[in-house]
Each structure stands twice: as C-alpha cells, then as structure tokens.
Amino acid sequence: AQTVTQSQPEMSVQEAETVTLSCTYDTSENNYYLFWYKQPPSRQMILVIRQEAYKQQNATENRFSVNFQKAAKSFSLKISDSQLGDTAMYFCAQRLGGSSNTGKLIFGQGTTLQVKP
C-alpha cells in the first residue's frame, strides 16, 4: 500500500535562511511520481516541484529543490532564501504511473512552515 509520511508538523525559519522539510513514502511500484504542494491560507493547493521516480537527478525550481533518495524512499524539500510568502502548509504527495495510475494522489499529513521576518 502507498503511504506518505511527514514527521514535522510545524517548522519555522528566518527570512532569507534555508529550511528543509522531510518526507518519506512507501510503495511497491517502480513507476511513480512525487510532488510537493503548498497550501496558503487561500486554500488553493499549488504545485511547488515534482520528481519522476525514474530520474536520478534531483528536481530544482528556482529557490526550491528536492533531495530524492529512492532506495531510502525519502523525498525532502529544501527552500533557499526563504521569503515571507513561503509561509504556508506544505504537503508531500505521491502518484502511481503507468497502468497503475488511477489519478490518485496520496498526501502526507502536512508541515506548517512559518517564515519569520
């Protein structure tokens, strides 16, 4: 069964500093995708970054990067040069690919990140 675990319910970081959010997952499939979503108080779930499991290179999107450790089933998010607008709840999510794809995203419990001025 697919599971996604985020072990940090809350984190805080000073503006301009770097913070890392942790995520571990479990699946018996080889074809899957991993995502980090951001949910600000506006409630809309916004895609931050994605990683295809078959790619060894870690994904990077501007200030956001991931550390994807497939063997350890770990998928952490690093936010560099944190900004006040990064304050939000962050969710790690997994989706199966190929013939196993039902469109189902499995989300973790979320990490609330507060960026302090």
Added chain:
Amino acid sequence: ETGVTQSPTHLIKTRGQQVTLRCSSQSGHNTVSWYQQALGQGPQFIFQYYREEENGRGNFPPRFSGLQFPNYSSELNVNALELDDSALYLCASSLPGQQADGYTFGSGTRLTVV
C-alpha cells in the same frame, strides 16, 4: 490565476441533508478528481472522472457520488450528511497522460455539517 473554479466557497448543511458541490475544470482538462481535506490533515482521494466515467475511487462510501459533464465541469454529491463530512472539498483537474504534471487544484468548498 487558477483555471479550476469551485462553488460555493462555503456551505452549512444539517445532518441528514444532501449537498451538491460544483467544479469547473481548467480548459482542456478532461480528467477531474475530488478530495476531502479535514482540518489540519492532508487531502484524501474520493474519486476521479475521465470522459464522464468514474475510473478510480478512494475509500469513501457510495453516498459520495459524482458526475462529469461534456464541458468537463463536474459535481460532487453527498447524501445523508454526517457530522464527519465537515471538511474542505477540493476539485483538481489534469490532462490525460500528464501524470508527471500533477493536478491543478481549485480553492475548495468549505462544508460544515451541523
């Protein structure tokens, strides 16, 4: 600007009533999914529709049902509402085959059952 629009934004219903939530998908997205997000939790997959047919379902009872229309708008219907149905309901759309792209989410409908 989000391409997925949900209505209403907030709703209060009484236990035992029925409710219909609506979603207008992003243009060209013919796959839509619905999620239930309890307060302080991650979203839980309810079901997915593709070309007006349900093609994936999470662990939700049959009183949760849906429809998708030819214009790719969709509805989530919940019968016999229970207090535990109080949650944020999110609609998300995607292009078929774009598995790596994740979904585009709406801002949700906050349902309160009293």
